[in-house]
Amino acid sequence: MPTVVDMTRAEVEQWRSGLLAQTRLSYEELSARAELYQLSADEMDIWSTIQGLDYLLADDE
Structure with missing residues (x-):
């Protein structure tokens, strides 16, 4: 099962x-x-993690 992490944009x-x-x-x-x-x-x-974070950060804009 995937892990869900709840963070602010600044924390990410x-x-x-x-x-x-x-x-x-x-x-x-x-x-x-x-x-x-x-x-x-x-x-x-x-x-891989950085690419995923970049995807999430881009989606947040």
């Missing part, structure tokens, strides 16, 4: 920033490495 943005910081890469670098299939398993999990 902070979570996203924290995930990106864990990779020590910029968004552009992470995206480029993902396109070239050069991410570790942990980085891929983070990338």
